[in-house]
Amino acid sequence: MSNIAVRAENLGKDYVLKSETVHALRGVTFDVPEGDYVAIMGPSGSGKSTLLNLLGCLDRPSFGELYLGTENVATLNDNGLSDIRSKRIGFVFQSYNLIQQLNVVENIQVPLYYQGKVNRTTRKRAIELAGKVGLGDRLDHRPQQLSGGQMQRVAIARSMVNDPYYILADEATGNLDSKTTDEILCLFEELNAEGKTIIMVTHEDEVAARCRRVIRLRDGHIESDLPIEQDRQKYHYSMPTTEQPEDEEEDVAVTQAQAVTSDGFSVGDDELVIGGSSDSHDEPEIEVDIDE
Amino acid sequence: MNALMSLFRTWQLGIKSLFLHPMRSALTVLGIFIGVAAVIWLLAIGEGISQKAQEQIASLGARNIIVRSIKPPLEKLGDSNVAEFGLLRKDFNLLVNTIPQIEVAIPIREMKISFSFGNNDMDGRLVGSTTDYFNATKLKLAKGRFLSPADVDKNKDFCVLSMGIAEALFPHDDPIGKRVYCPTNQTYYEVVGILRKRTASAGIGGSLAAQDYSRDVYIPITTLNQRVGDVTRRFQSGSFYAEKVELHQATIQVKTMDDVLTVAELVKDALRTQLESGKGDIDVIVPLELLEQAETTRMMFMIFMGLIAAVSLLVGGIGIMNIMLATVTERTREIGIRRALGARQGAIQRQFLVETITLSIVGGLVGVAVGLLCPVTLEWLRDTLIENFPEEMESLPAEVRETVPIIVPISIPVSFGIAVLIGVIFGMYPAYRASRMDPIEALRHE
Numbered sequence: 001m002s003n004i005a006v007r008a009e010n011l012g013k014d015y016v017l018k019s020e021t022v023h024a025l026r027g028v029t030f031d032v033p034e035g036d037y038v039a040i041m042g043p044s045g046s047g048k049s050t051l052l053n054l055l056g057c058l059d060r061p062s063f064g065e066l067y068l069g070t071e072n073v074a075t076l077n078d079n080g081l082s083d084i085r086s087k088r089i090g091f092v093f094q095s096y097n098l099i100q101q102l103n104v105v106e107n108i109q110v111p112l113y114y115q116g117k118v119n120r121t122t123r124k125r126a127i128e129l130a131g132k133v134g135l136g137d138r139l140d141h142r143p144q145q146l147s148g149g150q151m152q153r154v155a156i157a158r159s160m161v162n163d164p165y166y167i168l169a170d171e172a173t174g175n176l177d178s179k180t181t182d183e184i185l186c187l188f189e190e191l192n193a194e195g196k197t198i199i200m201v202t203h204e205d206e207v208a209a210r211c212r213r214v215i216r217l218r219d220g221h222i223e224s225d226l227p228i229e230q231d232r233q234k235y236h237y238s239m240p241t242t243e244q245p246e247d248e249e250e251d252v253a254v255t256q257a258q259a260v261t262s263d264g265f266s267v268g269d270d271e272l273v274i275g276g277s278s279d280s281h282d283e284p285e286i287e288v289d290i291d292e
Numbered sequence: 293m294n295a296l297m298s299l300f301r302t303w304q305l306g307i308k309s310l311f312l313h314p315m316r317s318a319l320t321v322l323g324i325f326i327g328v329a330a331v332i333w334l335l336a337i338g339e340g341i342s343q344k345a346q347e348q349i350a351s352l353g354a355r356n357i358i359v360r361s362i363k364p365p366l367e368k369l370g371d372s373n374v375a376e377f378g379l380l381r382k383d384f385n386l387l388v389n390t391i392p393q394i395e396v397a398i399p400i401r402e403m404k405i406s407f408s409f410g411n412n413d414m415d416g417r418l419v420g421s422t423t424d425y426f427n428a429t430k431l432k433l434a435k436g437r438f439l440s441p442a443d444v445d446k447n448k449d450f451c452v453l454s455m456g457i458a459e460a461l462f463p464h465d466d467p468i469g470k471r472v473y474c475p476t477n478q479t480y481y482e483v484v485g486i487l488r489k490r491t492a493s494a495g496i497g498g499s500l501a502a503q504d505y506s507r508d509v510y511i512p513i514t515t516l517n518q519r520v521g522d523v524t525r526r527f528q529s530g531s532f533y534a535e536k537v538e539l540h541q542a543t544i545q546v547k548t549m550d551d552v553l554t555v556a557e558l559v560k561d562a563l564r565t566q567l568e569s570g571k572g573d574i575d576v577i578v579p580l581e582l583l584e585q586a587e588t589t590r591m592m593f594m595i596f597m598g599l600i601a602a603v604s605l606l607v608g609g610i611g612i613m614n615i616m617l618a619t620v621t622e623r624t625r626e627i628g629i630r631r632a633l634g635a636r637q638g639a640i641q642r643q644f645l646v647e648t649i650t651l652s653i654v655g656g657l658v659g660v661a662v663g664l665l666c667p668v669t670l671e672w673l674r675d676t677l678i679e680n681f682p683e684e685m686e687s688l689p690a691e692v693r694e695t696v697p698i699i700v701p702i703s704i705p706v707s708f709g710i711a712v713l714i715g716v717i718f719g720m721y722p723a724y725r726a727s728r729m730d731p732i733e734a735l736r737h738e
C-alpha cells in the first residue's frame with residue numbers, strides 16, 4: 001500500500017477584490033503519493049502560484065479540502081498553519097531566500113528553530129545535510145559568500161531538515177544557468193530516488209521532463225495530469241539526454257536514480273510503494289504497481 | 293530551562309541581525325545612552341549643589357533662630373550723625389522671658405578693631421557674648437578655659453583668643469595670663485584661653501555666608517557694654533562716623549525642633565514693628581525654614597530634571613521606533629522567509645522586540661557607565677579649567693567652583709529601567725507590524 005503525501009479535494013481559491021472576484025483556482029482534485037515527483041505547469045495566470053501557496057500552507061483555501069498525510073489543514077488557523085509549515089513542508093524558492101545574517105548550518109536549521117528543536121543533534125544533522133548537498137566545506141559561510149547554485153543547495157538542505165511530507169519547489173532553477181540547473185535537478189532526482197516527495201512549479205519543459213508526472217493548469221482548472229511519458233507525447237517535447245556522470249559520488253547516485261525512471265518504469269499516480277528507509281544511502285528498492 | 297534556551301537563541305539571533313548594520317545600531321543606542329547618562333549627570337550635579345547648600349544651612353543649627361541687626365542704607369537713617377539701628381536689649385530680654393520653649397539665647401556684639409601686644413599688632417574682631425556661645429558653636433579649646441558665667445556676671449576683663457590672633461600677637465610667648473591691648477578704646481583684656489582653629493563656615497556667630505573666624509577675640513558681653521558702650525566711632529573717608537547698636541545678633545536655641553517654627557513666629561511677632569518699619573534693620577533667619585525651602589527647591593529641581601530626562605528618553609524611544617520600523621520594512625523578505633519556514637506571528641514579534649530591547653539595554657548600560665564617570669570627569673574638567681583659565685575660574689561663585697557631584701544611587705536603576713521600558717514600549721509597534729505581514733506578500737517583496 002502507499003501513503004498519500006498530500007491530497008487536494010475540490011480545492012479552490014477566490015480572491016475577492018473591490019470590483020470583482022477572481023477565481024484563481026476553481027476546485028482541483030489530485031493526490032500526490034509519497035515518493036512522487038510532480039511538475040506543476042501552466043501559462044501565466046493559470047493558478048500555479050495560488051496552488052503552490054495552498055500546498056505550502058501559506059494561504060487558506062476558499063473551499064475544498066487539503067490533506068497532509070491524514071490531517072485536513074484547510075481550516076487551520078495561522079498558528080496551526082505555521083506549525084505545519086515548520087514540521088511538514090520543505091520550501092525551495094526561485095530566489096533561494098536564505099537569511100543573510102546566518103551561515104550555512106544556521107540557515108539549514110531555521111525550520112527546526114521554530115519547532116524549538118535546535119540542539120547539538122540537530123546541528124549534526126544540519127552539517128550532514130550540508131555535506132549531502134556538497135557544501136561540507138562551507139559550513140560557516142554566509143549567503144553572500146556563496147554562488148547561486150550553492151545557495152540553492154543550502155535551500156534544498158534546509159527543505160529537508162524537518163523531514164517534510166514533501167518538498168515544494170517554486171521555479172527552483174529559474175535563476176540558474178543550464179549547468180547549475182542540471183546539478184540542482186540531479187540533486188532533486190537523488191532525493192526523490194531516496195523516497196522524498198517533490199512538487200515543483202516550472203514553466204520549462206526540460207525541467208518538467210525530469211519529473212515523474214506533470215500536472216498542467218489552465219484558468220484555474222487541471223488541464224491534464226499525466227505521467228511524464230504520456231505528457232511528453234501529448235505536448236511534443238523531447239526527453240533530456242542523460243548526461244555522462246563525472247567522477248563525483250553524488251553523480252553516480254543520480255545516474256542510478258535516473259536509471260530507475262528511464263528503465264521503462266512508468267510511475268502512475270495511483271500507487272507507489274517504497275521499500276527501505278528514506279535515510280538510507282543505499283540504492284532504494286522501489287516497487288511500482290501500475291493499475292491502469 | 294527550555295524557554296530560557298530559546299530566549300537566549302532569539303537574543304543571539306537579534307545580536308547577529310543588529311550587527312548587519314552596526315552603524316545604524318550604534319546611532320540608535322546613542323539616543324538612549326545620552327538620555328540615561330544625562331539623567332545620572334544632572335541628578336548628580338543637582339544633588340551636589342543642594343547638598344552643599346544644605347550643609348551650609350545645617351551648620352547654622354536646625355534648632356536655632358537667628359536675629360541679626362542689619363545696617364540700613366545711609367539714606368534711610370535720616371540726618372542724625374549717629375546711625376542707630378538693630379536689636380535692642382529690652383527686646384532680647386522680652387523674648388527670653390516670655391517664650392518658654394527657648395533653651396538658650398545668646399546675645400552677640402561684635403566690632404572691627406585692632407589688637408596689640410608689645411610690638412605686635414593685628415586687625416581683628418572683638419566679640420562680646422556669653423558662656424553659651426562656646427557651647428552652642430562647639431568651639432574647641434587649645435589651651436586655658438572658656439569665659440565662665442561668673443566672668444560675664446562680674447564684667448571681668450578676660451578674653452579668649454582665636455588661634456590666628458594668638459599666633460600673630462604671641463609668636464614666641466605663652467599668651468595665657470598676658471594682657472592684650474585694644475588701642476581704639478584703650479582697654480586691656482587678660483587672656484584666659486586659646487581656641488583651636490575653626491574652619492571658616494557659617495555658624496552661630498555669623499551670617500549665612502561663610503566667615504573668617506581666625507581673628508576673633510571673645511570677651512564677656514557685659515564687659516564690652518561697660519568698656520565700649522553702645523556707640524562706636526570710626527574715622528572713615530575723612531570724617532567721623534558713629535553708630536549705636538545694642539546687639540548685633542541674638543542666636544536663640546529652641547528646646548525641640550518641633551517648636552522652631554512656632555517660636556520663630558513668636559519672635560517675628562515681638563519684633564514686628566521693627567521688622568515692618570521699613571528701615572529694615574533686623575532680619576530673622578530660621579535655618580529650619582531655609583532647610584525646608586532648600587528641600588522644596590531640591591524637589592522642584594528633581595521634577596524638572598525628571599521632565600528633561602523623560603523628554604530626552606522619549607526622543608530616544610521615538611528614534612528607536614523609527615529605526616526599527618525602517619528595519620522591519622527593509623527585512624520584509626526575511627520576515628516572509630521565516631514565516632514560510634514555520635515562524636508563528638508571535639515568534640516574529642518576539643524577535644523584533646528582543647532586538648529593540650537589546651538596543652535599549654546596551655544604551656542603558658553604556659549610559660550608566662558614562663553616568664558613573666560624572667564625578668571623575670567633572671573633577672578633571674575643573675582641574676583643566678583652573679590650570680588654563682585661573683582668573684575666569686576665580687571669578688565664578690564658590691558654589692560653582694567647589695560643587696562636587698554626588699551620584700544619586702536610585703538614579704542608576706531608575707534610568708536604566710526606564711531605558712529598557714522605552715525599548716519595550718517603542719519596540720512593540722514595529723514588532724507588531726512585522727508579525728502581521730502576510731507571508732506571501734512578504735516573500736514577494738524585493
Ligand SMILES: Nc1ncnc2c1ncn2[C@@H]1O[C@H](COP(=O)(O)OP(=O)(O)O)[C@@H](O)[C@H]1O
Nearest residue numbers: 015022024042043044045046047048049050051
Ligand atoms: N493576491 C491576489 N489578489 C487578487 N488576485 C490574485 C492574487 N494572486 C493571484 N491573483 C489572480 O489569480 C490568478 C492566478 O494567479 P497565479 O496563481 O499567480 O497564477 P500563475 O502563478 O500561474 O501565474 C490570476 O488571474 C491572478 O491575477
Ligand SMILES: [Mg+2]
Nearest residue numbers: 045048049050
Ligand atoms: Mg506565478
